Amino acid sequence: MDFNTILDNIFLNNFFSNWMPVIATLMIMSFLYKDNPLFKIGENVFIGISLGYFWTILWDISVKPFLIMPVMDMFVEFHWTDLTTIFWFLLASTMLFRFSRKKAWIANYYFGFIFGYMAGMYIPIQIQNILLQSTNLMKDINQGSFYETSKWIVLIFGTFSALMYFFFSKPHKGILGKTARVGIIVMMIFFGAAFGSTVMGRVSLFIDRAILLVDHPFESLVSTLGIIAFMIIYFKFIYKEKEYDDESVM
Amino acid sequence: MNVLEKLKNLDRRIIYLLVFLSIIIPLIPGFDFLKFPVSASKETKAIFDIIEGLDEGDAVHIDFAFTPTQKAELLPFFEAFYKHCMLKKVKVFIYYGASVNGMPLGKETVKRIMQRPEFSHMEEGVDYLNMEYIPIQPDIQIFGMVSDYKGTFKKQGKIFDGVETLDDIDLILGISGSKWHQPLIDMQIRFHYKFAMAVTAVTGPDYIPYFQTGQLCGLSNGLRGAAEYEMLVSKKYDVDYYGTATKGLSSLTFSHLMIFGLIFLGNIIYFYERKKGGK
Amino acid sequence: MKKEIPILFGLIAAILWYSEFFFAGMFFDNLKVFFASGLKIAGVVGIMIGVYSVARQNYFKIKYNNERYYAILRVSMIFLMIFLGSQRGMASGTPFSSMFFNVYIPFQATTFALLAFYIASAAYRSFKAKSLESAVLLTASILVMMGKIPLGEAMWDKIPVIGEWIMDAPSSAGRRAIIFGGYLGMITMMIRIFFGLERSHLSD
Numbered sequence: 001m002d003f004n005t006i007l008d009n010i011f012l013n014n015f016f017s018n019w020m021p022v023i024a025t026l027m028i029m030s031f032l033y034k035d036n037p038l039f040k041i042g043e044n045v046f047i048g049i050s051l052g053y054f055w056t057i058l059w060d061i062s063v064k065p066f067l068i069m070p071v072m073d074m075f076v077e078f079h080w081t082d083l084t085t086i087f088w089f090l091l092a093s094t095m096l097f098r099f100s101r102k103k104a105w106i107a108n109y110y111f112g113f114i115f116g117y118m119a120g121m122y123i124p125i126q127i128q129n130i131l132l133q134s135t136n137l138m139k140d141i142n143q144g145s146f147y148e149t150s151k152w153i154v155l156i157f158g159t160f161s162a163l164m165y166f167f168f169s170k171p172h173k174g175i176l177g178k179t180a181r182v183g184i185i186v187m188m189i190f191f192g193a194a195f196g197s198t199v200m201g202r203v204s205l206f207i208d209r210a211i212l213l214v215d216h217p218f219e220s221l222v223s224t225l226g227i228i229a230f231m232i233i234y235f236k237f238i239y240k241e242k243e244y245d246d247e248s249v250m
Numbered sequence: 251m252n253v254l255e256k257l258k259n260l261d262r263r264i265i266y267l268l269v270f271l272s273i274i275i276p277l278i279p280g281f282d283f284l285k286f287p288v289s290a291s292k293e294t295k296a297i298f299d300i301i302e303g304l305d306e307g308d309a310v311h312i313d314f315a316f317t318p319t320q321k322a323e324l325l326p327f328f329e330a331f332y333k334h335c336m337l338k339k340v341k342v343f344i345y346y347g348a349s350v351n352g353m354p355l356g357k358e359t360v361k362r363i364m365q366r367p368e369f370s371h372m373e374e375g376v377d378y379l380n381m382e383y384i385p386i387q388p389d390i391q392i393f394g395m396v397s398d399y400k401g402t403f404k405k406q407g408k409i410f411d412g413v414e415t416l417d418d419i420d421l422i423l424g425i426s427g428s429k430w431h432q433p434l435i436d437m438q439i440r441f442h443y444k445f446a447m448a449v450t451a452v453t454g455p456d457y458i459p460y461f462q463t464g465q466l467c468g469l470s471n472g473l474r475g476a477a478e479y480e481m482l483v484s485k486k487y488d489v490d491y492y493g494t495a496t497k498g499l500s501s502l503t504f505s506h507l508m509i510f511g512l513i514f515l516g517n518i519i520y521f522y523e524r525k526k527g528g529k
Numbered sequence: 530m531k532k533e534i535p536i537l538f539g540l541i542a543a544i545l546w547y548s549e550f551f552f553a554g555m556f557f558d559n560l561k562v563f564f565a566s567g568l569k570i571a572g573v574v575g576i577m578i579g580v581y582s583v584a585r586q587n588y589f590k591i592k593y594n595n596e597r598y599y600a601i602l603r604v605s606m607i608f609l610m611i612f613l614g615s616q617r618g619m620a621s622g623t624p625f626s627s628m629f630f631n632v633y634i635p636f637q638a639t640t641f642a643l644l645a646f647y648i649a650s651a652a653y654r655s656f657k658a659k660s661l662e663s664a665v666l667l668t669a670s671i672l673v674m675m676g677k678i679p680l681g682e683a684m685w686d687k688i689p690v691i692g693e694w695i696m697d698a699p700s701s702a703g704r705r706a707i708i709f710g711g712y713l714g715m716i717t718m719m720i721r722i723f724f725g726l727e728r729s730h731l732s733d
Contacts, residue, residue: 007617011624017631024635032266032646044599046636048606050351051583053629055607056614057350058576062385065404066569088567092574098732099581108535108731110571115730116539117564119719120546121389126719128439130712133705136463147690151698158702159709166710183706188662190703192669193455193696197472199648199670200677201323201451203505204473206273206645207498208322209638214277262650269649286679291693318634319641351637354629358621385572386565393561402565451677458701459708474677503680505645510671512653517667520657 022219025209026227036234038227158186258519265512272508276500284500290478293461297331297446297468298482300421306339308420309413313388313431314356315347320427320450321355326495327448327476328425329359333491334483336369336377341409343419345381348430353383368489375407389433392416396441416443421467427453438465448475473498536725543723669695 010016027042067089074082091113097106137156143149164176165183172180213220276284290298301310312332316324335342344360346353357380364372372378381403384391394402395416412418422443424431427450435457438445444467449457451472460466470479476495484491549557590600613625620626658664675681676692721727 004617007613007624011613011627012622016627020631021635024632025639028636028639028643032643033263040599041602042636043640044603045606046633046640048603049610049628049633050637051603052607052610052614053625053633054350055580056611056625057353057619058385060614060619061350061353061383062569062576063573066385067573070570084563084567085570088570089574091567092571095571095574095578096581098578104732105531108532109538111730112535112539113542114571115722116542117546118389119539119722120543121549122436123547123716123719123723124550125436125440126712126716129436130709130716132439132463132465133459133708133712137705147694151694154698155702155705158699159705162703162706163709166706184662185665186699187703187706188665189669189695189699190455190701190707192666193673193700194452195666196670196673196677197451197454199506199509199652199674200474200502201454201472202642202645202648203273203502203509204451204498205319205322205638206642207277207473207501207505208494209635209642210274210277210501211494211497212635214274260653265650265653266646269646273645286683288679289682289689291689318637321634321638322642351629351633354621354626355634358626358630361621384569385576386568390561390565390568394565397558397561455696455700456704458696459705462697462701499679503678505649506674506678507680509649509652510674512649513656513667513671516653516655517657520659 018216019219019223021212022216023223025212026220026223029209030227030231033231034235036231036239038230157182162186254519254522257515258523268508268512269505272504273501276504277497281500284504286500286503288474288477288481288499290482291471291475293469293471294475294478295482297423297448297470298334298479298486300444300446300468301331301334301338301340302486304338304340304420307341307412309341309343309418310335311343311345311419311422313345313347313422313424313426313434314352315349315424315426315428315430316450317349317352317427318355321352322494322498323450323472323476324425324427324448325355325359326473326493327470327479328356329363329493330476330479330483330491330495331423331448332360332363334479336363336372337483337487337489339377340420341413342378343381343403343409344378345403346383347388347424348426348428350383356380376409379405379407379409381405387433388430389437392434392437392441395419416441420444421446423448425449435460435465446470473502532728532731535731536728539722540725547723669700673700 027038031039070085094106094110097103161179161183165180400410422445425448446468448470454471461469473495477499480492480496617623673692676689681688
């Protein structure tokens with residue numbers, strides 16, 4: 001049996017693909033009780049795998065085709081368009097100077113260029129956008145039904161008053177103050193809607209995990225019991241209350 | 251009152267446990283009676299109608315820009331949408347925009363869907379194409395796609411017959427849970443492509459104005475949007491494409507009821523204390 | 530030299546892209562290709578910088594930090610993934626992709642799924658009708674949530690309509706105000722960068 005077969009046998013079997021996701025899920029969930037070594041191990045394994053994954057795959061899909069291959073081709077046959085590759089590589093390499101204290105200004109060449117292009121590109125586009133957002137409000141107030149009409153009235157006056165709230169050049173008194181007050185209410189409704197949606201979003205994230213646990217009932221039950229047993233032993237016999245400053249954050 | 255005092259200082263772990271139970275119990279087999287039907291919102295229906303209006307051989311570009319973090323909300327939508335496109339025999343280009351770590355997820359999902367008997371005759375490069383990832387921002391990419399669609403991605407295949415520039419793409423669908431697609435929304439005014447989005451529920455309200463101005467021609471919002479799309483496709487084509495989104499809806503209901511209960515309880519305690527303090 | 534030339538660089542790029550909006554032609558097509566191919570290379574250099582930064586940080590963690598064993602675990606996982614990727618490839622059905630699907634995805638998805646519990650706890654503790662504003666916030670959020678869940682529709686078929694009205698009218702109005710502010714701020718910022726007045730993205 002050669003080495004590759006051994007590797008395949010370790011990582012490609014039903015045991016691994018059934019147990020690992022459940023154990024990983026429960027390891028992270030144990031944090032809900034209290035910070036513990038299982039969570040720490042899980043966290044660090046996650047960060048390690050994540051970085052290793054990114055580096056390996058980016059080498060394959062990004063570094064190789066967009067840097068190594070053009071440079072190799074350049075040595076085979078030089079074409080004048082390759083000058084752009086050299087120019088951009090040199091320009092982007094100035095970013096590396098951000099790590100140095102004294103020569104950090106060299107990176108300005110890259111950032112100046114990039115921000116410049118973004119400024120030039122986005123000024124017309126943003127002006128178009130702001131015009132569209134304004135002209136979209138200028139519609140016939142009679143939208144057919146009461147439902148649609150009420151929507152448009154609220155939309156127009158709501159946007160206006162919320163904008164007045166952001167208008168700081170004059171003190172918020174009198175009519176301006178009252179409009180700004182309506183503006184706050186409108187903003188609060190937006191934040192309320194955002195909060196409602198956030199609850200839905202966050203809960204859906206866990207529903208996915210719950211479906212995984214329900215789909216593997218035996219594995220979940222055994223792993224949960226195992227993790228509970230570990231937590232009891234750890235917090236009863238090993239764990240000592242630590243000073244707060246010991247918790248260094250990565 | 252002693253009970254309220256105790257409830258006020260309720261251990262957070264009890265709340266966690268309540269939420270956990272409210273999510274997991276409706277999923278356990280035998281609790282199917284907790285399911286309720288859903289109707290489609292106009293935003294989701296808009297995406298469905300666009301695909302329904304396409305003919306065989308029209309092209310759809312999917313910008314798959316979410317990471318496994320948001321998989322719960324967005325992957326069911328991607329699955330339902332992709333199946334719908336395949337049923338309509340529309341060419342699908344899947345590009346992995348911001349998502350190096352979403353790429354295997356998308357590829358595996360596509361592979362799994364293509365193994366279904368109804369799609370077994372379709373092949374990569376003719377009916378659909380994975381366009382991998384390019385380390386480039388979407389704003390500059392749009393300019394590339396407008397002038398030369400194929401050249402932007404450096405890909406070959408029979409699928410590109412009749413697809414030269416962005417004008418030949420009938421719908422761009424952005425699936426993301428971040429601000430990644432903002433440049434596509436902004437530039438829609440300039441290049442007039444059709445752009446729809448599937449977003450996470452968290453960012454959902456942010457995109458409503460763009461739907462109203464017509465910069466977005468469709469918007470699917472989180473798990474609920476995915477469930478609606480699954481329902482629309484399944485009903486129209488009389489197939490069983492109900493997936494994890496529909497499965498999760500009952501959990502969504504009960505966890506929300508639990509959260510309503512918690513908010514209600516929190517407010518009762520607050521008002522009781524204020525009354526007591528006022529006296 | 531430290532700031533003037535970068536600003537000049539920026540001005541040239543800005544003028545080129547600004548005029549691109551008004552003119553079309555060969556030159557501007559080439560400009561787009563120039564930027565598209567160039568930014569890919571810049572992206573690759575960015576990746577290399579990221580690798581360097583992580584490597585440096587972990588080196589110091591292992592050398593000096595008291596949580597050394599976790600750092601060693603982390604680094605060994607990085608090497609494991611690189612090893613698996615180079616040894617057996619990265620296509621689906623390899624140990625590399627098995628690690629991705631069975632270990633990486635559950636860890637990442639669960640880490641963010643914990644937010645479901647935190648938001649429930651936060652709602653219980655601090656989501657209270659203390660003033661008119663917070664009462665409005667509370668009501669709006671509950672109506673939106675009721676409109677979203679299937680039970681709301683089953684109870685009364687007008688509940689989703691109310692939810693939709695809130696999302697389409699007042700909530701959208703609030704968001705529009707933010708959009709206006711955002712775009713105006715961005716335009717101002719871009720004009721300042723254009724003329725070299727804004728220098729916060731450049732270091733000394």
